Amino acid sequence: MTSPSPRRSTPSTPSPNAEVGRPRTWSDHDVEQVIGRLLQAGVILASIVVVIGGTLLLARHGAEATAFSVFRGGSSHLRSVSATFVGAVHGEPGAIVQLGLVLLIATPVARVALTLAAFAAQRDRLYVAMTALVLTLLLIGLFS
Amino acid sequence: MSLALFALLVATGSFGAGLLGAVTGLGGGIVVVPMLTVLFHVDIRYAIGASLVSVIATSSGAASAYVREGYTNVRIGIFLEVATTVGALVGAAVANVVPTSALAVLFGVVLLYSAYRSLRGDKDTSAVPPPDPLGEKLRLNGSYPEAPGRIPYVVHRVRLGFGVMLFAGMLSALLGIGSGVVKVLAMDRAMRLPFKVSTTTSNFMIGVTAAASAGVYLHRGYIDPSIAFPVMLGVLVGAVLGARVLAGADVVWLRRVFTAVVCVLAVEMLYKGLTGGV
Numbered sequence: 001m002t003s004p005s006p007r008r009s010t011p012s013t014p015s016p017n018a019e020v021g022r023p024r025t026w027s028d029h030d031v032e033q034v035i036g037r038l039l040q041a042g043v044i045l046a047s048i049v050v051v052i053g054g055t056l057l058l059a060r061h062g063a064e065a066t067a068f069s070v071f072r073g074g075s076s077h078l079r080s081v082s083a084t085f086v087g088a089v090h091g092e093p094g095a096i097v098q099l100g101l102v103l104l105i106a107t108p109v110a111r112v113a114l115t116l117a118a119f120a121a122q123r124d125r126l127y128v129a130m131t132a133l134v135l136t137l138l139l140i141g142l143f144s
Numbered sequence: 145m146s147l148a149l150f151a152l153l154v155a156t157g158s159f160g161a162g163l164l165g166a167v168t169g170l171g172g173g174i175v176v177v178p179m180l181t182v183l184f185h186v187d188i189r190y191a192i193g194a195s196l197v198s199v200i201a202t203s204s205g206a207a208s209a210y211v212r213e214g215y216t217n218v219r220i221g222i223f224l225e226v227a228t229t230v231g232a233l234v235g236a237a238v239a240n241v242v243p244t245s246a247l248a249v250l251f252g253v254v255l256l257y258s259a260y261r262s263l264r265g266d267k268d269t270s271a272v273p274p275p276d277p278l279g280e281k282l283r284l285n286g287s288y289p290e291a292p293g294r295i296p297y298v299v300h301r302v303r304l305g306f307g308v309m310l311f312a313g314m315l316s317a318l319l320g321i322g323s324g325v326v327k328v329l330a331m332d333r334a335m336r337l338p339f340k341v342s343t344t345t346s347n348f349m350i351g352v353t354a355a356a357s358a359g360v361y362l363h364r365g366y367i368d369p370s371i372a373f374p375v376m377l378g379v380l381v382g383a384v385l386g387a388r389v390l391a392g393a394d395v396v397w398l399r400r401v402f403t404a405v406v407c408v409l410a411v412e413m414l415y416k417g418l419t420g421g422v
Contacts, residue, residue, distance in 0.1 A: 028218070036212030039204045047380060054151070054373040062148035066370070071187040073365025080363070097369035101197055104376065105358040107204045108351035115222060126282070127219065130226050134352070137229040141356035 031118040038114050042107030046100045053088075053096030060093055109138060145184075147370060154184065154371070155378035161198060162382025166206035167390055168402045169343030170324035171350045172198035172379045174409060186371060193366030196354050198379045199324075203351025205383035206390075207344070213391065215344040217286050220299070220337070224309045224327070224345075228353055231313020244318055248417030251315060255410035258329050259403045273336070278302040288341050289391070297338050305335040316353060319413070324350045325406055339395045343402070 026034075077083045078098045087095025112135045119127040161175035173195035180191040210216045279285050279299035287294040299305075312326035324346050331342035361367055390398075 029214075032211050032214060032216075032218060035218065036208045039208035039211065043201070043204045043208060043380065047377065050373050050376055053369065054377070057370060057373065058148055058151060061370075062151075063146050066145050066147050066150045068150075068184070068186040068190055068368070068371055071189050071365075073189060073193070073368060076365045076368070078367075078369065079365045094369040097373045098367070101367060101369065101372055101376065102362075104197065104200055104204070105355055105362075108200060108355040111204075112225075112352060115218065127222060131222050134222065134225045134229055137233060138352060138356050141229075141232070142359035 025123065026118055026121050031115070031122070034118065035111060035114060039107060039111055042103065042110060046104035046107065049100030049103060050097050051100075053093050053098075053100055056091075056093035057097060109135075109142070112138060150184065151370075151374040154180070155374035157183075158198060158375045158378025159382040162202050162205065162379035162384075163386040163389070164382075164401070164405065165198070165202040165324075165379070166347060166383040166386025167343070167393065167398065168324075168405055169328045169346035169350075170402075170405060171347070171354070172202045172382070174405060176375060176379070178412075180371070180375075189364070189366045190368050190371050193361050193368065194372050194375045196358055196361055197367065197372045197376050199354040200351045200358070201376050201379040202383040202386075203347055203349075203354070205380045206387040207348045207351065209384070209387035210344040210347060210390075213289060214294070215288050215340055215390075216348045217284065217337070217341055217345050218348070219282070219286075220284050220331070220335075220341075221345050221348045223282060223284065224306065224330070225349055225352055227306050227309035228313035228316075228327070228349065229356060231310040231315075232317045232353065232356060233313075234310070235314035235317025238314075239318055242318055245417045245420050247315075248319055248413045250417075251319065252410045252413035252417060255325065255406055255413065258333065259406040259410065261333065262329070262399060262406070263403050273300045276300050276302045286341070288338055290340075295338070297341065300336040301334050305330050308334050313353070317357075325409055328402065329406075339398060339402075340390065343398070344390070 073079070078087065078095060081102055084095050084098045084102060088099040112131060116128065116131040116135055119131055157179045158172065158176060161172035161179070164170075164175060165172035176195045176198045177188075177191045180186040180194060181188055186194075207216060211218065275285075275298040279302055282302065284302065285296070285298045287296040289295075308326065308330035312330060315326060327346035327349055328342050331337045331345060332339060337345070358367075
């Protein structure tokens with residue numbers, strides 16, 4: 001998709017994998033590639049689901065007049081992830097879109113989790129601790 | 145207006161929001177909220193929900209390219225995410241005791257001053273502080289692509305950058321604004337990172353900040369599929385295109401666009417603060 005990036009030259013700082021006898025671990029360049037791919041996959045998956053739901057939504061309600069100046073969200077059943085999932089399985093257009101949006105929201109969370117795994121593979125304890133803290137606070141925010 | 149026409153117009157406007165958001169590192173919310181509320185008379189709560197979706201879409205859509213091309217500094221991103229997420233929790237905890245209107249006015253003034261300084265940015269090179277040894281210790285130094293090769297850089301004033309980021313997290317919790325602008329300013333002004341590294345690393349982080357509050361907005365019913373779907377798709381296409389524009393873009397030009405957006409945001413904050421609309 002994008003032009004090939006110039007390969008990052010050898011790591012500028014001495015890393016654990018430079019030591020003899022250690023199994024080869026991920027370089028920062030590898031981590032960047034994997035994180036980039038994960039973000040891309042999350043966005044593409046979410047888009048496919050939203051496009052399907054959006055098309056169905058327009059096919060069914062496209063000619064109806066909009067009334068978004070009145071807030072009715074408080075009574076929407078799409079406020080919970082489980083109800084959204086059930087609705088999407090039953091082919092409800094709004095629920096399919098909402099499922100795609102939930103996938104989109106989950107993408108940065110998955111990115112932080114993957115970064116945690118990557119720093120763990122690099123045996124970078126300081127960054128494992130920092131990423132674990134970010135992930136914990138993020139999950140508290142999401143589920144509180 | 146029919147839903148089909150609404151979706152078409154909103155998607156078109158959101159395309160512009162994604163493009164601008166990806167290039168400046170500020171996310172698409174700055175354009176999406178006024179567009180939905182002023183032009184389409186959408187309830188502010190729906191607009192805020194759609195704005196949240198737009199920020200995550202801009203962040204993830206553009207970051208997939210920025211990270212792989214080596215613009216984004218992942219370590220700086222994680223390091224500063226610690227500050228913004230802690231700051232956001234603190235902000236939520238003190239929300240009842242802080243006078244938000246006064247804060248909005250103060251923030252507006254700070255933004256205007258930062259915009260002025262940012263425009264002068266490249267001229268006052270004499271004031272560049274020495275490299276911070278903490279940057280080496282935390283492995284924050286890096287390099288970024290700029291034809292024909294990669295340009296190395298070192299970070300400055302790591303503690304100040306971290307402190308400003310704590311403040312950024314608090315502000316976004318208190319004022320309900322995307323904290324992208326404070327993120328870019330902290331990296332650009334305090335830590336003296338190259339402008340493209342600042343904007344792309346900010347872009348990388350704002351998705352996480354937004355995701356942290358997504359659960360709350362979802363449960364309150366702020367995210368409506370009929371409004372959010374054209375926003376998300378439009379913003380995504382804009383963000384992916386924006387990521388391509390950035391590589392070849394002139395930094396002087398990028399700075400001007402960024403400063404213009406900051407000025408608009410500053411005026412909006414002053415207006416909100418003075419009229420008590422926060």
